[in-house]
Amino acid sequence: MSDVPDSAARRYAGACHCGAVQFECSLDLSGAIACNCSICSAKGLVLAFAPADAFRILAGEERLNEYRFNRHVIGHMFCDTCGVEPFAKGQMPDGTPMAAVNLRVLKEVDVAGLSPTPYDGRSA
Ligand SMILES: [Zn+2]
Structure with missing residues (x-):
């Protein structure tokens, strides 16, 4: 896994x-967003984005189920035991594969201390 260079x-x-x-x-948590689309609202997701090579599953990949809806461009990955969505799979605007990480599942991050940028996914 490589660190994001900048x-x-x-x-x-x-x-x-x-x-x-x-x-x-x-x-980079300064890029955090709070999206108002139907699934982010329902799950309370606050997200930040990592290129696929800056994201690595260490355990439990076989436990993940995938949920897609609407245009089916984002794979919402959730645990088959507890139902929590740690991340979603998608693409950056330039087509690079990326992970949209649910900041609420990071051990060292207090989401209440962040100021995520509102994103209007409901209208997108
Ligand atoms: Zn679980």
Whole structure:
């Protein structure tokens, strides 16, 4: 796994609620967003984005189920035991594969201390 080359990106560890799914990633939390689309609202997701090579599943990949809806461009990955979505799979605008990480599952991150940028996914 490589670190994101620029900026304030640093490494974080995360897991689903039951701990079956474990991962690590490099993220710049200044890029965090709070999206108002139907699924982000329902799940309370606050997200930040990592290129696929800055995201690595350490355990439990076989426990992940995938949910797609609407245009089916984003794979919402959730644990088959606890139901928590640690991340989603998608693409950057330039087509680069990326992970949209649920910041609420990162061990060292207090989402209440962040100021995520609102994103109008409901209208997108
Ligand atoms: Zn779980």
